[in-house]
């Protein structure tokens with residue numbers, strides 16, 4: 307009997323032991339087993355590039371997300387890539403593990419902007435340059451720009467009056483260029499401004515063209531114009547150095563900076579960062595402003611509310627004989643929500659690019675029991691990583707009825723990491739306050755003085771590379787008092 311008991315106990319213990327071992331093995335397997343995210347790599351060499359460019363890129367991303375979930379792999383533009391449509395994964399790449407993912411741009415674009423522009427870099431050089439750009443865009447600095455931006459906005463929209471067809475995007479681009487010049491150089495002599503404008507617009511045209519050095523092509527012309535820009539900038543820099551002015555604009559911040567060894571920035575580095583900032587500032591702001599004009603046009607009730615808000619501010623300013631001020635711009639809650647909703651709906655920066663500098667394991671930031679069994683994904687070294695801002699902004703889990711233009715949704719702050727029109731983390735947009743200020747001031751002048759009608763087909767999007775309404779939103783504007 308005792309023998310049977312001992313035998314049964316040993317058997318039982320062995321069974322329990324085996325089970326435990328199996329469980330442990332399973333657990334440790336789960337822990338060490340990383341796998342590539344689901345998805346398809348498409349055809350050899352070309353991958354899925356054709357699928358991406360043969361239709362609306364947003365449809366490509368949305369279809370993939372539906373099929374594979376929030377993290378999926380693909381192969382585009384010659385690169386194996388991982389796309390991230392979850393707020394946690396975007397935060398992982400852009401914020402918490404940003405050092406493992408470097409910014410990456412095509413060489414042809416780096417050549418045009420200038421290789422020393424801050425957003426091509428990470429580490430100490432990036433941190434130093436970013437601080438300088440941030441200083442020139444601080445609230446203190448942009449507050450002083452209000453009178454000049456106000457005058458520029460007024461003269462821009464006044465020039466649209468008369469009912470002729472205006473290419474809204476092109477016109478607003480001229481305005482955002484002038485504001486860029488203002489924050490970089492302060493009040494710049496007209497001859498320099500004209501020369502910069504002429505050559506900058508040639509570079510801008512070549513930026514999205516096929517990169518070839520064949521004479522006569524837009525890219526080649528852009529390279530030549532970029533050389534001329536360097537010369538103009540070098541003249542402006544020499545003049546500023548001679549005058550020994552301690553200005554607070556971007557040029558002043560760049561000229562006055564010394565590193566820990568007392569070294570100043572070279573003229574080439576200064577030029578690259580000036581052109582880089584202009585590039586980052588101009589098309590982005592103009593695209594969003596064009597969408598504001600469209601969304602207000604398409605939503606008459608909302609337009610009435612924005613008009614009432616802005617007309618009240620206009621009367622207030624006129625009564626006290628004051629021009630539009632910084633504090634007026636801080637008191638435009640309805641217009642401000644329209645801007646936020648436009649940033650979400652249009653999501654003009656649909657995604658950004660990074661490249662993994664090492665093999666990275668992504669296991670999900672959320673350690674709650676609901677995700678503990680989620681697979682761990684490997685992002686191999688050298689792969690591109692693309693946080694998909696637009697997919698996050700259009701996810702019904704974060705924004706109810708996401709295709710509806712509804713500024714009132716911003717009465718409640720969005721959930722953390724679900725609203726990133728200006729990016730996030732170490733490369734987040736340092737110009738976001740200036741961009742919003744420009745949009746508030748242009749909207750003020752537009753709605754308080756004008757009515758407008760969009761011409762022709764009212765739907766359709768063109769990419770250049772940011773999404774804007776078809777043909778730059780051809781529109782007729784009339785001053786309300788004269789009609």
Ligand code: HEM
Pocket residue numbers: 409424425426436439443486489582583586587588590591594654655658659726727728729730732733734735736737738740741
């Ligand atoms: C509505 C207008 C704008 C939008 C939607 C926008 C959006 C963005 C986004 C998403 C990024 C991050 C890109 C990334 O992580 O790869 C970025 C970076 C940047 N933006 Fe903006 N931006 C706007 C206007 C401006 C303006 C007006 C300026 C300057 C006057 C500016 C200067 C920059 C710079 C210098 C960077 C690079 C920052 C870095 O790498 O540290 N942006 N912007």
